[in-house]
Amino acid sequence: xxxxxxxxxxxxxxxxxxxxxxxxxxxxxxxxxxxxxxxxxxxxxxxxxxxxxxxxxxxxxxxxxxxxxxxxxxxxxxxxxxxxxxxxxxxxxxxxxxxxxxxxxxxxxxxxxxxxxxxxxxxxxxxxxxxxxxxxxxxxxxxxxxxxxxxxxxxxxxxxxxxxxxxxxxxxxxxxxxxxxxxxxxxxxxxxxxxxxxxxxxxxxxxxxxxxxxxxxxxxxxxxxxxxxxxxxxxxxxxxxxxxxxxxxxxxxxxxxxxxxxxxxxxxxxxxxxxxxxxx
Numbered sequence: 306x307x308x309x310x311x312x313x314x315x316x317x318x319x320x321x322x323x324x325x326x327x328x329x330x331x332x333x334x335x336x337x338x339x340x341x342x343x344x345x346x347x348x349x350x351x352x353x354x355x356x357x358x359x360x361x362x363x364x365x366x367x368x369x370x371x372x373x374x375x376x377x378x379x380x381x382x383x384x385x386x387x388x389x390x391x392x393x394x395x396x397x398x399x400x401x402x403x404x405x406x407x408x409x410x411x412x413x414x415x416x417x418x419x420x421x422x423x424x425x426x427x428x429x430x431x432x433x434x435x436x437x438x439x440x441x442x443x444x445x446x447x448x449x450x451x452x453x454x455x456x457x458x459x460x461x462x463x464x465x466x467x468x469x470x471x472x473x474x475x476x477x478x479x480x481x482x483x484x485x486x487x488x489x490x491x492x493x494x495x496x497x498x499x500x501x502x503x504x505x506x507x508x509x510x511x512x513x514x515x516x517x518x519x520x521x522x523x524x525x526x527x528x529x530x531x532x533x534x535x536x537x538x539x540x541x542x543x544x545x546x547x548x549x550x551x552x553x554x555x556x557x558x559x560x561x562x563x564x565x566x567x568x569x570x571x572x573x574x575x576x577x578x579x580x581x582x583x584x585x
Contacts, residue, residue: 307476310560314552321377327364328548332540334361339539343524343532359394365551366393369450372555385450392449395456400442404435440474441467447558470561477557481550488545496538503527 318324334357342350363386370385371377408431415427441464448466449459467474497504503526510518524532 310556313556323377327368328544331547332544335543336536336540389450393446396445
Protein backbone atom coordinates (compact mmCIF):
# COMPACT_ATOMS: atom_id res chain seq x y z
CA UNK A 306 0.00 0.00 0.00
CA UNK A 307 2.64 2.56 1.04
CA UNK A 308 4.83 2.17 -2.05
CA UNK A 309 1.89 2.64 -4.43
CA UNK A 310 1.05 5.95 -2.77
CA UNK A 311 4.69 7.05 -3.05
CA UNK A 312 4.58 6.47 -6.79
CA UNK A 313 1.31 8.39 -6.95
CA UNK A 314 2.91 11.30 -5.07
CA UNK A 315 5.83 11.42 -7.50
CA UNK A 316 3.40 11.45 -10.44
CA UNK A 317 1.50 14.32 -8.80
CA UNK A 318 4.68 16.38 -8.43
CA UNK A 319 5.52 15.82 -12.08
CA UNK A 320 1.99 16.60 -13.27
CA UNK A 321 1.46 19.64 -11.01
CA UNK A 322 4.62 21.80 -10.80
CA UNK A 323 2.64 24.19 -8.58
CA UNK A 324 3.09 21.70 -5.73
CA UNK A 325 6.79 22.63 -5.59
CA UNK A 326 5.98 26.18 -4.40
CA UNK A 327 5.82 25.25 -0.66
CA UNK A 328 9.19 23.54 -1.10
CA UNK A 329 10.72 26.62 -2.70
CA UNK A 330 9.34 28.87 0.03
CA UNK A 331 10.34 26.44 2.78
CA UNK A 332 13.84 26.14 1.32
CA UNK A 333 14.21 29.92 1.20
CA UNK A 334 13.03 30.12 4.82
CA UNK A 335 15.48 27.40 5.93
CA UNK A 336 18.39 29.15 4.23
CA UNK A 337 17.36 32.50 5.75
CA UNK A 338 17.11 31.00 9.24
CA UNK A 339 20.57 29.45 8.88
CA UNK A 340 22.13 32.73 7.74
CA UNK A 341 20.32 34.64 10.49
CA UNK A 342 21.71 32.21 13.05
CA UNK A 343 25.20 32.82 11.69
CA UNK A 344 24.85 36.61 11.55
CA UNK A 345 22.57 37.55 14.47
CA UNK A 346 22.55 34.56 16.82
CA UNK A 347 19.79 32.47 18.35
CA UNK A 348 17.65 35.33 19.73
CA UNK A 349 16.40 36.65 16.39
CA UNK A 350 16.53 33.21 14.78
CA UNK A 351 14.00 31.72 17.20
CA UNK A 352 11.49 34.49 16.51
CA UNK A 353 12.08 34.29 12.78
CA UNK A 354 11.54 30.53 12.95
CA UNK A 355 8.08 30.97 14.48
CA UNK A 356 7.09 33.55 11.87
CA UNK A 357 8.34 31.45 8.96
CA UNK A 358 6.61 28.34 10.32
CA UNK A 359 3.26 30.14 10.40
CA UNK A 360 3.73 31.44 6.86
CA UNK A 361 4.86 28.05 5.53
CA UNK A 362 1.80 26.42 7.08
CA UNK A 363 -0.37 28.57 4.81
CA UNK A 364 1.31 27.20 1.68
CA UNK A 365 1.40 23.57 2.82
CA UNK A 366 -2.30 23.78 3.67
CA UNK A 367 -2.98 25.26 0.24
CA UNK A 368 -0.96 22.42 -1.26
CA UNK A 369 -3.21 19.84 0.42
CA UNK A 370 -6.25 21.67 -0.93
CA UNK A 371 -4.81 21.61 -4.46
CA UNK A 372 -4.25 17.85 -4.22
CA UNK A 373 -7.73 17.31 -2.86
CA UNK A 374 -9.47 19.29 -5.61
CA UNK A 375 -7.01 18.32 -8.37
CA UNK A 376 -6.89 21.99 -9.38
CA UNK A 377 -3.32 23.16 -9.97
CA UNK A 378 -3.73 26.93 -10.03
CA UNK A 379 -2.26 29.64 -7.84
CA UNK A 380 -5.72 30.87 -6.97
CA UNK A 381 -6.75 27.39 -5.78
CA UNK A 382 -3.69 27.20 -3.53
CA UNK A 383 -4.31 30.63 -2.01
CA UNK A 384 -8.00 29.94 -1.46
CA UNK A 385 -7.22 26.56 0.08
CA UNK A 386 -4.69 28.13 2.41
CA UNK A 387 -7.19 30.77 3.50
CA UNK A 388 -10.09 28.35 3.94
CA UNK A 389 -8.26 25.68 5.91
CA UNK A 390 -5.46 27.57 7.66
CA UNK A 391 -7.03 27.71 11.10
CA UNK A 392 -8.53 24.24 10.74
CA UNK A 393 -4.94 22.99 10.52
CA UNK A 394 -3.29 25.45 12.91
CA UNK A 395 -5.69 24.96 15.84
CA UNK A 396 -5.30 21.15 16.03
CA UNK A 397 -1.53 21.67 16.02
CA UNK A 398 -1.83 23.93 19.04
CA UNK A 399 -4.12 21.44 20.78
CA UNK A 400 -1.68 18.58 20.15
CA UNK A 401 1.27 20.68 21.31
CA UNK A 402 -0.58 21.67 24.47
CA UNK A 403 -1.49 18.03 25.13
CA UNK A 404 2.15 16.95 24.84
CA UNK A 405 3.23 19.75 27.18
CA UNK A 406 0.52 18.74 29.64
CA UNK A 407 1.69 15.13 29.54
CA UNK A 408 5.24 16.24 30.32
CA UNK A 409 4.04 18.32 33.28
CA UNK A 410 1.90 15.46 34.62
CA UNK A 411 4.78 13.03 34.29
CA UNK A 412 7.08 15.43 36.15
CA UNK A 413 4.52 15.87 38.95
CA UNK A 414 3.96 12.11 39.20
CA UNK A 415 7.68 11.41 39.38
CA UNK A 416 8.07 14.08 42.05
CA UNK A 417 5.32 12.50 44.17
CA UNK A 418 6.98 9.10 43.80
CA UNK A 419 10.36 10.51 44.76
CA UNK A 420 11.84 9.95 41.31
CA UNK A 421 12.17 13.58 40.27
CA UNK A 422 15.95 13.30 40.11
CA UNK A 423 15.76 10.50 37.53
CA UNK A 424 15.86 12.77 34.47
CA UNK A 425 16.66 9.91 32.10
CA UNK A 426 13.56 7.92 33.00
CA UNK A 427 11.34 11.01 32.85
CA UNK A 428 12.73 11.96 29.44
CA UNK A 429 12.32 8.43 28.07
CA UNK A 430 8.73 8.16 29.29
CA UNK A 431 7.78 11.59 27.97
CA UNK A 432 9.50 10.93 24.65
CA UNK A 433 7.66 7.63 24.25
CA UNK A 434 4.28 9.23 24.93
CA UNK A 435 5.11 12.12 22.61
CA UNK A 436 6.08 9.81 19.74
CA UNK A 437 2.90 7.76 20.17
CA UNK A 438 0.77 10.92 20.28
CA UNK A 439 2.39 12.37 17.18
CA UNK A 440 1.99 9.10 15.32
CA UNK A 441 -1.70 8.77 16.16
CA UNK A 442 -2.49 12.41 15.31
CA UNK A 443 -0.15 12.69 12.32
CA UNK A 444 -2.92 12.87 9.70
CA UNK A 445 -5.02 15.54 11.41
CA UNK A 446 -4.23 18.14 8.74
CA UNK A 447 -5.18 15.89 5.85
CA UNK A 448 -8.40 14.97 7.67
CA UNK A 449 -9.17 18.66 8.14
CA UNK A 450 -8.59 19.51 4.48
CA UNK A 451 -9.75 16.36 2.67
CA UNK A 452 -12.85 15.79 4.82
CA UNK A 453 -13.67 19.33 6.02
CA UNK A 454 -13.35 18.30 9.65
CA UNK A 455 -13.09 20.69 12.56
CA UNK A 456 -10.44 20.82 15.28
CA UNK A 457 -11.23 17.84 17.48
CA UNK A 458 -12.92 15.92 14.66
CA UNK A 459 -9.71 15.98 12.60
CA UNK A 460 -7.66 14.71 15.53
CA UNK A 461 -10.20 11.99 16.28
CA UNK A 462 -10.29 10.97 12.62
CA UNK A 463 -6.51 10.67 12.49
CA UNK A 464 -6.39 8.55 15.65
CA UNK A 465 -9.12 6.26 14.30
CA UNK A 466 -7.50 5.73 10.91
CA UNK A 467 -4.03 5.15 12.32
CA UNK A 468 -5.40 2.66 14.85
CA UNK A 469 -7.21 0.73 12.12
CA UNK A 470 -4.25 0.73 9.70
CA UNK A 471 -1.30 0.52 12.08
CA UNK A 472 0.91 -1.72 9.93
CA UNK A 473 0.35 0.39 6.81
CA UNK A 474 1.07 3.55 8.79
CA UNK A 475 4.29 2.06 10.14
CA UNK A 476 5.29 1.24 6.56
CA UNK A 477 4.52 4.86 5.62
CA UNK A 478 6.79 6.18 8.40
CA UNK A 479 9.58 3.78 7.50
CA UNK A 480 9.49 4.78 3.83
CA UNK A 481 9.33 8.47 4.77
CA UNK A 482 12.35 8.04 7.04
CA UNK A 483 14.26 6.28 4.26
CA UNK A 484 13.44 9.11 1.86
CA UNK A 485 14.67 11.69 4.36
CA UNK A 486 17.84 9.70 5.02
CA UNK A 487 18.62 9.34 1.31
CA UNK A 488 18.12 13.04 0.59
CA UNK A 489 20.04 14.20 3.67
CA UNK A 490 22.91 11.76 3.08
CA UNK A 491 23.19 12.75 -0.59
CA UNK A 492 23.29 16.46 0.27
CA UNK A 493 25.77 15.83 3.09
CA UNK A 494 28.09 14.14 0.60
CA UNK A 495 27.84 17.18 -1.67
CA UNK A 496 28.38 19.54 1.29
CA UNK A 497 31.48 17.67 2.47
CA UNK A 498 32.87 17.48 -1.07
CA UNK A 499 32.50 21.24 -1.62
CA UNK A 500 33.93 22.11 1.81
CA UNK A 501 36.49 19.31 1.96
CA UNK A 502 39.50 21.58 2.38
CA UNK A 503 37.86 23.49 5.23
CA UNK A 504 36.62 20.33 6.98
CA UNK A 505 39.83 18.34 6.56
CA UNK A 506 41.29 19.40 9.97
CA UNK A 507 38.33 17.72 11.73
CA UNK A 508 39.51 14.35 10.43
CA UNK A 509 42.78 14.86 12.29
CA UNK A 510 41.11 15.64 15.62
CA UNK A 511 41.62 13.32 18.53
CA UNK A 512 38.62 11.83 20.34
CA UNK A 513 38.98 14.38 23.14
CA UNK A 514 39.03 17.27 20.66
CA UNK A 515 35.89 16.02 18.93
CA UNK A 516 34.03 15.80 22.24
CA UNK A 517 34.65 19.47 23.02
CA UNK A 518 34.12 20.67 19.44
CA UNK A 519 31.35 23.31 19.36
CA UNK A 520 29.11 24.73 16.61
CA UNK A 521 30.85 28.09 17.00
CA UNK A 522 34.14 26.43 16.15
CA UNK A 523 32.52 24.85 13.10
CA UNK A 524 31.21 28.26 11.99
CA UNK A 525 34.68 29.74 12.30
CA UNK A 526 36.22 26.80 10.44
CA UNK A 527 33.99 26.86 7.37
CA UNK A 528 33.88 30.65 7.23
CA UNK A 529 31.46 32.87 5.32
CA UNK A 530 31.80 30.89 2.09
CA UNK A 531 30.93 27.71 3.95
CA UNK A 532 27.86 29.39 5.43
CA UNK A 533 26.54 30.26 1.98
CA UNK A 534 27.24 26.75 0.72
CA UNK A 535 25.38 25.32 3.72
CA UNK A 536 22.45 27.68 3.06
CA UNK A 537 22.22 26.47 -0.54
CA UNK A 538 22.34 22.82 0.57
CA UNK A 539 19.58 23.48 3.10
CA UNK A 540 17.50 25.18 0.42
CA UNK A 541 17.64 22.16 -1.90
CA UNK A 542 17.04 19.70 0.94
CA UNK A 543 13.85 21.42 2.07
CA UNK A 544 12.84 22.07 -1.55
CA UNK A 545 12.85 18.32 -2.21
CA UNK A 546 11.50 16.98 1.08
CA UNK A 547 8.49 19.25 1.73
CA UNK A 548 6.65 18.64 -1.57
CA UNK A 549 7.57 14.96 -1.64
CA UNK A 550 6.54 14.16 1.94
CA UNK A 551 3.35 16.22 1.93
CA UNK A 552 2.23 14.77 -1.42
CA UNK A 553 3.02 11.30 -0.12
CA UNK A 554 1.09 11.97 3.07
CA UNK A 555 -1.93 13.26 1.13
CA UNK A 556 -1.99 10.27 -1.23
CA UNK A 557 -1.57 7.84 1.64
CA UNK A 558 -4.38 9.44 3.65
CA UNK A 559 -6.71 9.43 0.66
CA UNK A 560 -6.12 5.72 0.10
CA UNK A 561 -6.43 4.92 3.79
CA UNK A 562 -9.66 6.92 4.14
CA UNK A 563 -11.21 5.33 1.04
CA UNK A 564 -10.42 1.83 2.29
CA UNK A 565 -11.99 2.72 5.64
CA UNK A 566 -15.18 3.82 3.86
CA UNK A 567 -15.30 0.56 1.90
CA UNK A 568 -14.89 -1.46 5.09
CA UNK A 569 -17.65 0.51 6.78
CA UNK A 570 -20.00 -0.11 3.86
CA UNK A 571 -19.26 -3.80 3.95
CA UNK A 572 -19.85 -3.98 7.68
CA UNK A 573 -22.90 -1.81 8.18
CA UNK A 574 -25.39 -2.80 5.48
CA UNK A 575 -27.08 -5.64 3.69
CA UNK A 576 -28.23 -6.78 0.27
CA UNK A 577 -31.91 -7.20 -0.50
CA UNK A 578 -33.46 -10.04 -2.48
CA UNK A 579 -32.59 -8.32 -5.76
CA UNK A 580 -28.96 -7.83 -4.86
CA UNK A 581 -29.17 -4.13 -4.07
CA UNK A 582 -27.03 -2.72 -1.25
CA UNK A 583 -28.61 -0.80 1.63
CA UNK A 584 -26.68 0.89 4.42
CA UNK A 585 -28.05 0.85 7.93
